[in-house]
Amino acid sequence: MNIPSDLKYTKDHEWVKIEGDVATIGITDFAQGELGDIVYVEVETLDETLDAEEIFGTVEAVKTVSDLFLPLSGEIIEFNEALEDEPEKVNSDPYGDGWMIKVKCSDMSQTEALMSADDYKALIGA
Amino acid sequence: MKNTALTTTHKALGAKIVPFAGYNMPVQYEGVNIEHETVRKAVGMFDVSHMGEFLIEGEHALELIQKISSNDASKLTIGKAQYSCLPNDDGGIVDDLIIYKLKEEQYLLVVNAGNIEKDWNWITSKNDVGANMRDLSEDYSLLAIQGPKAIEAMQSLTSHDLSEIKFYNFVVGDFAGIDYVIISATGYTGSGGFEIYCKNSEVKQIWDKVLEAGADFGIKPIGLAARDTLRLEMGYCLYGNDIDDTTSPIEAGLGWITKFTKDFTNSEALKAEKEHGSQRKLIAFELDERGIPRHGYDIVDGNGKTIGVVTSGTMSPSLGKGIGLGYVPTVFAEVNSKINIQIRKNAVPATVIKLPFYK
Numbered sequence: 001m002n003i004p005s006d007l008k009y010t011k012d013h014e015w016v017k018i019e020g021d022v023a024t025i026g027i028t029d030f031a032q033g034e035l036g037d038i039v040y041v042e043v044e045t046l047d048e049t050l051d052a053e054e055i056f057g058t059v060e061a062v063k064t065v066s067d068l069f070l071p072l073s074g075e076i077i078e079f080n081e082a083l084e085d086e087p088e089k090v091n092s093d094p095y096g097d098g099w100m101i102k103v104k105c106s107d108m109s110q111t112e113a114l115m116s117a118d119d120y121k122a123l124i125g126a
Numbered sequence: 127m128k129n130t131a132l133t134t135t136h137k138a139l140g141a142k143i144v145p146f147a148g149y150n151m152p153v154q155y156e157g158v159n160i161e162h163e164t165v166r167k168a169v170g171m172f173d174v175s176h177m178g179e180f181l182i183e184g185e186h187a188l189e190l191i192q193k194i195s196s197n198d199a200s201k202l203t204i205g206k207a208q209y210s211c212l213p214n215d216d217g218g219i220v221d222d223l224i225i226y227k228l229k230e231e232q233y234l235l236v237v238n239a240g241n242i243e244k245d246w247n248w249i250t251s252k253n254d255v256g257a258n259m260r261d262l263s264e265d266y267s268l269l270a271i272q273g274p275k276a277i278e279a280m281q282s283l284t285s286h287d288l289s290e291i292k293f294y295n296f297v298v299g300d301f302a303g304i305d306y307v308i309i310s311a312t313g314y315t316g317s318g319g320f321e322i323y324c325k326n327s328e329v330k331q332i333w334d335k336v337l338e339a340g341a342d343f344g345i346k347p348i349g350l351a352a353r354d355t356l357r358l359e360m361g362y363c364l365y366g367n368d369i370d371d372t373t374s375p376i377e378a379g380l381g382w383i384t385k386f387t388k389d390f391t392n393s394e395a396l397k398a399e400k401e402h403g404s405q406r407k408l409i410a411f412e413l414d415e416r417g418i419p420r421h422g423y424d425i426v427d428g429n430g431k432t433i434g435v436v437t438s439g440t441m442s443p444s445l446g447k448g449i450g451l452g453y454v455p456t457v458f459a460e461v462n463s464k465i466n467i468q469i470r471k472n473a474v475p476a477t478v479i480k481l482p483f484y485k
Binding site: 037062063 | 142153154157158159351354355416417418420440441443470471472
């Protein structure tokens with residue numbers, strides 16, 4: 001199970017990479033494995049400003065649909081459009097080419113609530 | 127939760143196991159898309175031992191079957207199988223099933239796992255003719271070996287010429303070192319192949335020998351997730367989704383297994399429905415735009431008014447687009463009709479098509 005130590009995590013199995021006030025967000029290796037073959041990533045919240053815990057998109061595997069929850073309040077400034085044609089990148093490279101959105105955070109103090117790699121590892125029992 | 131005789135085998139192969147119809151079943155091994163493609167292009171094997179098997183025998187066996195079954199079992203000869211359904215008294219369907227004529231006065235009914243108890247009670251309640259009934263579900267296993275290379279890959283395992291067994295025919299004979307199994311040219315994938323019925327004590331040997339014999343042909347074990355995408359690409363109904371206690375066989379497009387050559391449960395009403403036309407119909411549709419229809423999503427008209435419901439939907443691995451089945455009023459059911467599928471907050475345009483999706 002790949003859980004990079006330089007990323008932050010959520011209980012919803014998302015990873016967060018913070019650079020300045022911009023957070024890049026995707027789903028974890030564990031999450032993609034549980035979902036199975038991902039066939040569609042839908043993000044219709046580009047340019048919208050959402051609160052933490054709001055739904056920013058949906059990831060569809062062959063058998064299931066899962067909502068994607070925004071871990072940090074802010075504006076959705078970028079969607080990884082490569083996923084429109086190649087959603088399977090979320091399976092093959094969840095922390096790299098499979099990233100989903102970038103958020104301009106409005107409240108950096110929220111990052112303190114995110115989990116470390118060790119905490120996330122404990123959560124999933126890896 | 128019950129196990130099949132192969133549950134530990136599936137776990138050892140790395141399958142993801144999920145509860146399904148009361149059984150721990152393998153939903154996928156390697157991944158649904160690769161498993162789907164394996165069946166379409168080569169050969170794959172499914173453990174579908176959760177399915178139920180009833181033996182009906184004796185001099186009144188056919189009489190009972192004709193009462194409960196919509197299809198005409200008098201047309202069966204030994205070695206032939208027939209797809210059918212069990213209508214209920216209220217216009218709906220108790221279950222869909224396959225009926226095998228094993229011998230004179232001996233038939234095997236293969237029913238859905240989730241309906242074993244319901245079907246048993248239903249058939250028992252209709253058995254006022256004194257047919258003998260036995261539930262073999264707990265004793266028998268079922269493997270489906272499906273795909274265009276199934277015949278070639280499996281021929282070394284039997285003395286019977288597999289290419290001689292026609293669709294919906296079967297032989298009782300030797301397979302993979304077991305003397306008597308049912309080798310049936312049936313399946314739920316649309317890619318050809320066989321289903322093998324054997325005793326639980328025999329299934330591990332057969333499973334292993336099939337994987338061995340199929341190795342050169344690229345055989346893989348296939349989970350229930352791919353079974354669902356494969357059947358949906360053909361438009362085969364799934365009980366509990368596309369047909370149930372409230373859907374009639376006529377509106378579900380199962381008129382071809384509803385034969386009014388004899389009386390059966392609710393046949394008068396179904397005959398009238400067939401003559402006058404159904405109010406609604408089960409349609410097959412493809413999305414015109416990106417998106418994936420799912421069971422339970424609303425079907426809406428151009429004004430956003432709900433006109434029906436999706437009963438099955440998926441992203442078709444073969445076609446790369448969203449496909450589904452659902453009920454709409456007959457006026458919307460013509461091929462090429464335009465409908466919309468309500469996917470979250472979007473009404474995504476879709477077109478009614480003629481089955482199958484995958485040709």
